[in-house]
Amino acid sequence: MERTCCPSYTIRLKASDFVPSKEQARVQKRMQRFLDDVKDEDSKDEMNHPNSSMNQATNASSSKLSTSSGKQSPPGTCENLCKDGEFLCYLADKIDSAINACFGAGEFPSVPQLPKAVVKKVSRQMKNKIMETDDLLYTSSISFQISAAIRKSWQMDEKPAKLGSSLQENQSEKSSDVSPKVIAEKLAESMEQDGGVPGFLTKACNGHLNFYSTVNTTSKLVPEDIHTQTSKGGCSKRSFSSINTDSLTRKRRKLEIRMKTSSFDPEEFALYRKYQIRVHNDEIVTENSYIRFLVDTPIIFVPPSSLDDTVPPCGLGSFHQQYLIDGKLVAVGVVDILPRCLSSKYLFWDPDVGFLSLGKYSALQEINWIKEMQVHCPDLQYYYLGYYIHTCSKMRYKAAYRPSELLCPLRYRWVPYDIARLFLDKSPYVVLSDIATTQDQVPLPQVSASPVDNSTVDCLDGSSDDVNEETGAQYEYPDAGVDDVHCREAKNVLLMGDSRYADIINNVVLDVNGSRVRFKELQQVFGPIKRRYIVELERKLHRYVKVVGKKLASRIIYSP
Incomplete structure (x- = not known):
């Protein structure tokens, strides 16, 4: 990531902690005024304004x-x-x-x-x-x-x-x-x-x-x-x-929001084509490209079950959230609903109602949806907004939904955006977990900034020493001279983190120099490994399991 011009970070928001800004509140009011057919948007004193509520109808x-x-x-x-x-x-x-x-x-x-x-x-x-x-x-x-x-x-x-x-x-x-x-x-x-x-x-x-x-x-x-x-x-x-x-009363417009499983809909495609041509200036928009982009999904649909509190009433999978005003389709939000989050993938809307800021409005509706679903699914807490690129002005709006967090791609640690922003203003690429360490005053082992951490691989052939390359200081371990260090590591003993993840971490399959080996068998295959590398790798695996979940961690091959 440090070599790319536009580093991207996963961004999320805990729905229950969301606090709408003044601008976001204005977006909601603008939509409500449109539905109520209220013309005057800038009234400060609605009770005395001639165009407010009943007076407008009059x-x-x-x-x-x-x-x-x-x-x-x-x-x-x-x-x-x-x-x-x-x-x-x-x-x-x-x-x-x-x-x-x-x-x-x-x-x-x-x-x-x-x-x-x-x-x-x-x-x-x-x-x-x-x-x-x-x-x-x-x-x-x-x-x-x-x-x-x-x-x-x-x-x-x-x-x-x-x-x-x-x-x-x-x-x-x-x-x-x-x-x-x-x-x-x-x-x-x-x-x-x-x-x-x-x-x-x-x-x-x-x-x-x-x-x-x-x-x-x-x-x-x-x-x-x-x-x-x-x-x-x-x-x-x-x-x-x-x-x-x-x-005496104006006829109100009716807003309807429908959640449907991901499938091809001619009306949706017509709106998508109109949006791409008028907003993004695309010359050719085909059905095949639309289907590949927003209809096809690798996520398997999981139907709702009254016996399972991890599945919301609509089920789990990929969905198209339709926004209709008086029966006319004006926007479609493409989302993935997973056990712990709703992930917003894409939104396209009718350019004729662009003044309603439907992108911002739909995000607010999706956050509210998560809050409502927590009654059925307590674990469904987070709202993912995809990737965040700090140098891209068109993505700055994602950070406006506060308090958001950015994911450190090296240690899989979530860092508050307000803390990360100060450093991202100076440099497009930052090891976010290092920032969090400074803020929390909790020392973490230094990790290579490259996408693939070669230090762990190098240590497998005994070519590394217990020396901090940045400070030159010697690492001291009370039991460094004990011969059975690797034996204890080979047993299901977790050095760091929550013991609930011990079995999962020990059974994670690693890709080391082209070889596939479980973490608990690492030293049996490659021989004794320096303790600090085991501790460091364990830390990374612990965060990795917490991020992807126990089921996926047991099925995905992890590359150190």
Whole structure:
């Protein structure tokens, strides 16, 4: 690798540790705005912006709104009529009705004065912060106010505590019954029993009353039988019975993600051809080249099994992950799904929707897929992004998915990218494990920088001495003079690493000067070998087994 102009390193990310950057969050928001058919992308205050949420739907349909008399609405009427504030008042009145019903039925202890509900619109920033879906539109914290009012009423009614701990226990018992969480659940249940809010699902979440939109296409947002009146809280309720409410909501685009086993699909090939010609300027794109590149795979498909928690519901093997918007194929991600990781191989997308940054968006979706699959397969933890070339600007995006790691090809040790980057900025080729050694202050034996480490091969004929070539220092081993060193090595004794790998390491087949020999038989075949070379080789084999797995390590011939 040190001789190539563009050294490549395997790069991976532990999905559970992933922290999206601001740019990646913007990519997700851009896609969501596109699906919601929202035009304005730079709004900082969505609650006051004329093009946000319900207001956008209102503006899009203002020409269709009319009064009950059939006359055209005067300019500005629609805008004033459908302001978020009026719908918030409607929701607040629905909550107040549920509160009165619960108190009237004796669900909650009586209080001198009932608090009035206040409903707020949930901003996108808040949704991202609490990791909620875009279906969450409104929320109310009235349950906390009710709980506080009940506790305050108890404190006023209680006489000075003379009963000591018995009174405290009684209060603790009562408090659990009127916690915000319990109150919110009862209010949500009462509202749903009363018919709920058309177009919305009311849920209790940690003491909050949340309203989730259930509208995927045009539908009614408010009841038709609301008449103009003024509530006690001062909010006026307009009559919506005369309004064409079917036009209040924009038609949302539908994103669908399908996972299918690797096979030739004419629609996929047409998209691939379009992508290669328009994005990469390829002149000729044939079916055969496409099949060889992205369809044929050496990985055998493993079907899912309810008895095996190492196989996800889709199975193991090579897959094509299709992205469809309103039924139209816009992107295909080619991935390998293995017991411990999802490996992203290639992505091609429709140039007509290039503004959606589908490459970045698909990576975020694949990371989320791994997180979801960990419920079924705890060992499936990593997201592999293929090879990373630091000097290639087109590959820099891979390191943006943090915290990523690069694999040292010499010692098979993973090194945090943030540490490796400082050294890769100075030199395109770096022995990454040496960097990790410096950071961890854990000495490792020096390894030749060449792809094939000749020091191990040379030692087999006794031509090497126990001298560090860089420092000239003599290695000291307490038992270096003992004759039976090689005998102990020939037995299943692991000098370094986890004893769980001892049997596997001892049975790894080595390719030494054209001869095939198992590690445990190495000294029986070639005679006594210097101890430091055995230790060094054992270290490498230990990391090798951990990287490729026990099954592959027992089947692959290892070249020292």
